[in-house]
Amino acid sequence: MPTSSSSDSDLDDLPETPDASGAYPRLSDEQIMLLRPYGDAKRLARGAMLFCAGDRDCGLFVVLDGKVRVVQEDDLDGPPRVIAVHGRGRFVGDLSMLTGQAVYVTAIAQTDVEVLEIAYDRVKEAVTRNQALGDLILRAFILRRSIHTDLGVGLRIIGSRFSADTRRLRDFASRNRVPYRWEDLEEDPEAESTLRAFDIPPDQTPIVLWKGRTVLRNPSNTELAELLGLRENAPPRDAVDIAVVGAGPAGLAAAVAAASEGLSTVVLDAIATGGQAGTSSQIENYLGFPAGISGAELADRAVVQARKFGATFMIPGEAESLGRLDGHFAIRLTDGARLEAHTVVVATGVRFRRLSVPGMDRFEGPHVYYAATEFEARMCRANPVVIVGGGNSAGQAATFLARTATDVHLVIRHHDLSRDMSRYLAERISAIPQVHVWNDCEVSELRGDARLEEVVVRDVRTDERRSLSSTALFVLIGSEPHTRWLEGAVELDERGFVVTGVGPGGATMFQTSSDGVFAIGDVRSGSVKRVASAVGDGAVAVRLVYEHLVRAGRR
Secondary structure (H helix, E strand, O other): OOOEEOOHHHOOOOOOOOOOOOOOOEOOHHHHHHHHHHOEEEEEOOOOEEEOOOOOOOOEEEEEEOOEEEEEOOHHHOOOEEEEEEOOOEEEOOOHHHHOOOOOOEEEEOOOEEEEEEOHHHHHHHHHHOHHHHHHHHHHHHHHHHHHHHHOOOEEEEEOOOOHHHHHHHHHHHHOOOOEEEEEOOOOHHHHHHHHHOOOOHHHOOEEEEOOOEEEEOOOHHHHHHHHOOOOOOOOOOOEEEEEEOOOHHHHHHHHHHHHOOOOEEEEOOOOOOHHHHHOOOEOOOOOOOOOEOHHHHHHHHHHHHHHOOOEEEOOOOEEEEEEEOOEEEEEEOOOOEEEEEEEEEOOOEEEOOOOOOOHHHHHHHHEEOOOOHHHHHHOOOOOEEEEOOOHHHHHHHHHHOOOOOOEEEEOOOOOOOOOOOHHHHHHHHOOOOEEEEOOEEEEEEEOOOOOOEEEEEEOOOOOEEEEEOOEEEEOOOEEEOOHHHOOOOOEOOOOOEOOOOOOOOOOOOEOOOOOEEEOHHHEOOOOOOHHHHHHHHHHHHHHHHHHHHHOOOO
């Protein structure tokens, strides 16, 4: 979608932005009438701001007459960058208006306008009371977030591609679907100019620049989350009814079910909502989405749904230990905070396994990835890549990256692609000419000088080695449970997964060895590692949580 940077005098007569993708739908008169009970009609003069980048808990605006333009205020007092212009019947807003986070753009009345302003709390009510209209608005917001991400609207992250902290900040922003623009100190002349303008020496990078004025020097993930409103404070009470640790599909399903039952619910996750599924470019075998759905969209929809019922999200919030305090549970976080709860649902899932091969220590930061999202695809555009792994995650990554990479080399240790991968996915990969499958092979070495240039693969049958040109390596070789924080608190099996069905108070499918602690999703020993089964775990486990609270006299 084209954008422009112009002086204020050039912005007074910009035409309305066409709706090419469904991100800017026009509401009918009937749909506007459905929204009127939730808002107030207002007249604003030309140049008035509807909302400003950085605002939180903003309302949604329906344009009744006139035009509104959405801009990104340029850094260092430059001209604003026009993102979109909306006329009569369009609504002005962003996904942040359903999540309570900071907005990344500014909306200005391009002409004298009449708008219907729907306050933040009423927006959530409006989108849930009118299903079809609510889905239209939510879908448009998600598409707008994707457009903003592609355009680099929002944060600026300035740092070296060889810096582990630069990679950490980029990963955190990408996993949380925060739009940003990265400027590489090694190659981008703008990066050096910006540092000089703010009198920041290179050894104090990476920096995060917000709204062209606020500078964070190598912030922690928590500091960045607080700036953007990603992390909410837990309710001011002694102990919540349920703490859900992990915000993948299982944890999100539990949060929706628990909050909808009126249970006070807090969700923790070390990185972002969505879990491993949130990094999937397309989930095609999930019930109700015949055309497929991205993991990010599935997560965003679930978060909006859970927040609608009152769930609170603390992200990042990484659990360090689980203990007991005054008759309930106390979860200690790595940043020193503590969350107390009457029940705990463990949904921490699994973490990606890493390769141990020569060269990995030099390239793991800037050139080795453990997910294939839009962010990684942009980094590898028009270059060859190597994927190691034979499961569905690797297959989805191969089909996704083939859209932008020149060549995709898929390395598997056996000879049958459909052995560990869904048949439909294996057949699709076989039909893509730029995807090359290397059977019975493994990665043995990474090579390059300043950056990754070659991945050496070894034939496990003949020991023959071959070098593949590649600028990135995607490691999707399985995972291991994230349960170290539970050691000594609940029973784990020999591989570290949580054992369930053995607890007191009646052995149930999700009950752990500690009464009041339940485990769901991939972290549970013997579970089926699929999105649909994880969602089912979360929904069913909450019924057991409720029964436990009743027995304990908490309901």
